[in-house]
Amino acid sequence: MINSSVYVPRILPELESFTPGHRACVGCGEVLALRLAFKAIGRDAIVANATGCMEIIASQLPYTNWKVPWIHTLFENTAAVASGIEAGLKAKMRKGHLPRRDTRVVAIAGDGGTADIGFQALSGALERGHNFLYICFDNEGYMNTGIQRSSATPYGATTTTSPAGKQSIGQFTWKKDMPGIAVAHNIPYVATACPSYPVDLIDKVKKGVETKGPAYIHIFSGCPTGWGCASDLTIKLGRLAVETGAFPIYEVENGRYTVNITPEKLKPVKDYMKPQRRFRHLTEDAVKEIEKRLREEYHKLLEKAECQS
Amino acid sequence: MAERAGIETSVAIGDAVKAADADVIAAYPITPQTHIVEHLAELVANGELDAEYIPVESEHSAMSACLGSAAAGARTFTASAGQGIELMHEVLYVASAMRLPIVMAVTNRAVSSPLSVWGDHSDVMSCRDVGWIQVFVENGQEAVDHTICAFRIAEDNNVLLPVMVNLDGFHLSHVIEPITVPDREEVEKYLPPNSYPLPLNPDKPVAMGDFAPPFIFTEAKWAQEMNIRKSYDHIIKAWQEFGEQFGRHYHPVEHYRTEGATTLLLTMGSFSETAMTAIDSMREKGEKVGLIRLRLWRPFPFEELRKALKGVDTLVVLDRAISVGGPGGPVASEVKAALYNQKDRPSVVSFVGGLGGRDVTREGFETIINRGREIAEKGSENEFEIHGVRE
Numbered sequence: 001m002i003n004s005s006v007y008v009p010r011i012l013p014e015l016e017s018f019t020p021g022h023r024a025c026v027g028c029g030e031v032l033a034l035r036l037a038f039k040a041i042g043r044d045a046i047v048a049n050a051t052g053c054m055e056i057i058a059s060q061l062p063y064t065n066w067k068v069p070w071i072h073t074l075f076e077n078t079a080a081v082a083s084g085i086e087a088g089l090k091a092k093m094r095k096g097h098l099p100r101r102d103t104r105v106v107a108i109a110g111d112g113g114t115a116d117i118g119f120q121a122l123s124g125a126l127e128r129g130h131n132f133l134y135i136c137f138d139n140e141g142y143m144n145t146g147i148q149r150s151s152a153t154p155y156g157a158t159t160t161t162s163p164a165g166k167q168s169i170g171q172f173t174w175k176k177d178m179p180g181i182a183v184a185h186n187i188p189y190v191a192t193a194c195p196s197y198p199v200d201l202i203d204k205v206k207k208g209v210e211t212k213g214p215a216y217i218h219i220f221s222g223c224p225t226g227w228g229c230a231s232d233l234t235i236k237l238g239r240l241a242v243e244t245g246a247f248p249i250y251e252v253e254n255g256r257y258t259v260n261i262t263p264e265k266l267k268p269v270k271d272y273m274k275p276q277r278r279f280r281h282l283t284e285d286a287v288k289e290i291e292k293r294l295r296e297e298y299h300k301l302l303e304k305a306e307c308q309s
Numbered sequence: 310m311a312e313r314a315g316i317e318t319s320v321a322i323g324d325a326v327k328a329a330d331a332d333v334i335a336a337y338p339i340t341p342q343t344h345i346v347e348h349l350a351e352l353v354a355n356g357e358l359d360a361e362y363i364p365v366e367s368e369h370s371a372m373s374a375c376l377g378s379a380a381a382g383a384r385t386f387t388a389s390a391g392q393g394i395e396l397m398h399e400v401l402y403v404a405s406a407m408r409l410p411i412v413m414a415v416t417n418r419a420v421s422s423p424l425s426v427w428g429d430h431s432d433v434m435s436c437r438d439v440g441w442i443q444v445f446v447e448n449g450q451e452a453v454d455h456t457i458c459a460f461r462i463a464e465d466n467n468v469l470l471p472v473m474v475n476l477d478g479f480h481l482s483h484v485i486e487p488i489t490v491p492d493r494e495e496v497e498k499y500l501p502p503n504s505y506p507l508p509l510n511p512d513k514p515v516a517m518g519d520f521a522p523p524f525i526f527t528e529a530k531w532a533q534e535m536n537i538r539k540s541y542d543h544i545i546k547a548w549q550e551f552g553e554q555f556g557r558h559y560h561p562v563e564h565y566r567t568e569g570a571t572t573l574l575l576t577m578g579s580f581s582e583t584a585m586t587a588i589d590s591m592r593e594k595g596e597k598v599g600l601i602r603l604r605l606w607r608p609f610p611f612e613e614l615r616k617a618l619k620g621v622d623t624l625v626v627l628d629r630a631i632s633v634g635g636p637g638g639p640v641a642s643e644v645k646a647a648l649y650n651q652k653d654r655p656s657v658v659s660f661v662g663g664l665g666g667r668d669v670t671r672e673g674f675e676t677i678i679n680r681g682r683e684i685a686e687k688g689s690e691n692e693f694e695i696h697g698v699r700e
Contacts, residue, residue, distance in 0.1 A: 043511055044511045045511060046381070046509045046510075046511065048377060055520070056520060059516060059518075059519040059520055060519065060520055060521075060522060061519045061520065061521045061522075061525050061529075062519070062525075063519075064516035064519065066514065066516055067514060068511060068514050069509040069510060069511060069513075069514040069515055069516075069517075070514070070515075070516045070517065071376075071377070071380050071509060071516075071517040071518050072517070072518035072519070072520075073373065073376050073400070073403045073407070073518050074373070074399060074400065074403060076369070077369060077370060077373035077376075077400065079370075080365060080369070080370035080371075080373035080374045080377070081373050081374065081376050081377040081380075082377060083335075083363060083365075083370075083374050083377065084333065084335060084363065084373065084374030084375060084376060084377025084378035084379075084380075084381070084385075085377035085378065085380065085381045085509060086377075087333045087335070087361035087363050087374065087377075087378055087383070088332060088333050088361070088377060088378035088379070088380075088381030088382065088383030088385070089381050089383075090361055091332035091333055091359070091360055091361045091383055092332060092381070092382065092383050094359065095332065095359055097332075097382075097502070098382075103511055120366060120367060120370070121366070121367075121369070121370050121373065123366065124365055124366030124367070124370055125370075127366075128363065128364070128365075
């Protein structure tokens with residue numbers, strides 16, 4: 001692995017649209033991803049933010065960390081709000097009430113706001129083909145409300161509403177495939193990313209905002225608070241998730257899959273799981289079972305990419 | 310100049326939205342609102358109205374898209390009814406608290422269960438406290454006029470609040486009446502371009518919808534209360550100027566044959582027109598009865614209502630909604646509250662009727678008024694009575 005800490009800060013855009021002074025937890029991967037994403041998005045943008053960590057850490061009256069126009073209304077409606085903004089700008093520009101320009105509408109939400117409660121509004125907005133970028137910051141649970149399970153929580157993780165116990169392994173459902181569901185809407189651009197790979201993340205967000213039509217980016221964002229790990233492990237765990245095949249990094253452009261990061265040999269999944277308290281109760285056998293399923297999923301993804309090349 | 314023609318109320322509302330040159334319409338179909346949004350979709354499809362029509366996947370998203378559109382400074386319209394209003398309920402609070410000028414026509418409909426697509430006021434009464442300006446209309450012409458007035462009031466920079474125009478589902482929405490829909494040139498003279506003061510604009514970033522800890526939440530709510538109270542004068546002004554330009558005059562509380570009346574009936578919406586015929590027939594018999602119609606439901610017209618009830622012995626209120634397990638009719642209970650501290654106040658008798666599309670006939674209104682007077686005189690064990698129910 002190249003030591004990106006040396007060159008990355010030099011090649012990233014200096015522009016910041018999200019300022020310091022927010023209230024995110026120490027080691028928050030989500031706010032780092034947010035900051036990186038907005039380096040790519042720039043200032044000619046309007047943000048619709050779902051209720052959740054990124055909303056609550058940056059918007060206590062009378063303060064804000066946002067240097068771009070920003071609106072938060074509710075939890076489950078962010079994609080709908082974004083579609084209203086896009087339609088409003090479009091109508092006003094067409095009717096000459098606003099000068100024509102390429103202002104980007106960006107909707108941001110967590111995994112709960114995307115895969116659970118905001119699912120319908122997102123599906124509607126993708127299907128209608130609005131010109132907007134939707135970013136899901138996935139920390140694999142409802143961390144803002146105290147670490148409850150979502151449909152993006154991985155199998156076997158213990159959370160406050162999927163607790164491991166004598167009769168339970170913890171979360172007993174498999175992580176919902178949100179990027180796959182976005183792809184099924186036949187939108188022009190879908191990608192996964194992780195702030196542990198900042199250049200890849202920024203490139204993808206750039207592609208996303210430049211896409212004409214809906215774009216969906218799913219960013220895997222480490223959460224030391226919710227995952228029960230040391231706060232200096234966020235970046236390392238992001239890399240391990242990718243290197244073990246737990247969270248593959250890929251993009252789908254007009255239906256064509258590219259797996260962007262393909263480790264020569266996947267590391268054992270236990271390397272990724274071991275530092276996290278949420279997986280600590282799992283037996284070796286359980287970890288092996290999880291690894292088996294993750295490998296299968298990973299190879300299915302590789303096949304999707306290969307069979308079209 | 311626009312001409313008077315026979316037209317369905319729903320279609321006329323669509324034409325009024327076109328005359329107001331709306332920028333964005335976000336709507337989800339629900340009976341009996343469909344004819345409004347179908348007509349708007351057609352106007353957009355034919356290029357007669359230059360607007361974005363967002364065919365959203367639910368009413369929750371309809372109102373949410375309206376939030377985004379209004380926040381971007383676009384003139385925004387939607388329509389809904391019944392379950393649709395219930396599904397968008399939480400979004401309604403946000404629209405008013407964030408001061409987003411959205412106009413919504415509500416073809417009032419019952420709320421399940423049992424399922425009923427027919428009219429009553431259960432939907433609007435459940436959103437009494439959402440902070441919207443709420444107006445009731447009683448015929449097609451009023452529906453058109455108040456749609457136009459609603460844009461003017463909502464977008465007035467002294468107001469900046471969403472406005473709900475309530476019209477009875479089917480009883481009014483599907484009725485063909487002679488209606489004059491003002492044309493765009495006429496409406497332009499009355500309705501200035503939308504000048505939302507701080508829209509979402511990258512040149513002048515704003516943060517909208519922050520969260521409020523306890524130290525400031527109360528102040529935010531008080532500011533909202535002050536805002537809607539102060540909107541009252543601007544509503545009156547908007548109606549006055551509408552009257553001056555179009556010759557049709559509207560007031561928060563409307564009177565019908567109230568001179569010298571000792572008993573008044575209070576109704577809202579299209580039932581008022583049937584109630585008028587009952588008043589006429591009772592007046593012919595020499596009875597001192599009259600009718601008042603509450604046009605403005607929010608902000609509640611306390612002063613006008615008290616003034617209208619000076620010297621009246623009995624007020625009979627007919628609600629088309631029921632507060633189950635509570636005082637019966639929500640309008641009656643608010644009217645009672647408004648009068649409680651007055652020295653000289655009438656007895657208020659509460660009736661619930663016309664639920665889920667059930668008609669109240671002229672004879673029905675006479676029965677209600679007569680029974681109301683009897684209760685006022687002799688008293689009753691019940692908080693309210695339900696008109697025409699088979700037990």
